[in-house]
Amino acid sequence: MELILWRHAEAEMxxxxxxxxxxxxxxxxxxxxxxxxxxxxxNTCRVLVSPATRTVQTAEALGxxxxxxxxxxxxxxxxxxxxxxxxxxxxxxxxxxxxxPTLGQLASLLLAGQQQNWTIRKxxxxxxxxxxxxxxxxxxxxxxxxxxxxxx
Numbered sequence: 536m537e538l539i540l541w542r543h544a545e546a547e548m549x550x551x552x553x554x555x556x557x558x559x560x561x562x563x564x565x566x567x568x569x570x571x572x573x574x575x576x577x578n579t580c581r582v583l584v585s586p587a588t589r590t591v592q593t594a595e596a597l598g599x600x601x602x603x604x605x606x607x608x609x610x611x612x613x614x615x616x617x618x619x620x621x622x623x624x625x626x627x628x629x630x631x632x633x634x635x636p637t638l639g640q641l642a643s644l645l646l647a648g649q650q651q652n653w654t655i656r657k658x659x660x661x662x663x664x665x666x667x668x669x670x671x672x673x674x675x676x677x678x679x680x681x682x683x684x685x686x687x
């Protein structure tokens with residue numbers, strides 16, 4: 536299975552937290568990353584999005600159908616996100632658009648075997664793959680990409 540973690544792009548400060556919108560820089564970050572993901576994601580990829588305004592706006596930059604999932608809200612947990620993504624049994628890749636610190640905690644759980652407070656920066660993507668070789672199951676990091684590294 537492939538699990539792609541996309542942290543929402545830069546958002547305005549303010550309250551309520553769920554209503555914060557992307558800044559102009561955030562829209563540019565989301566647009567760049569959305570174009571890159573659209574070129575690289577399989578057509579069968581499911582897209583799951585937190586209900587927060589900034590994550591929905593980030594998802595819209597991808598230009599694909601997406602599903603808003605309450606279990607991806609800012610106060611979620613790594614375990615709830617894994618359950619929503621049907622990890623590791625999903626047959627198709629899953630893109631999760633969510634928040635810190637939960638995405639970093641999820642990445643550490645899958646890659647290091649224990650939940651730690653890793654940082655995934657705004658607008659960045661971490662692409663994690665689970666594979667089976669010689670009856671051994673392991674997870675590896677296929678890619679980490681930032682909007683700044685994507686050519687214009």
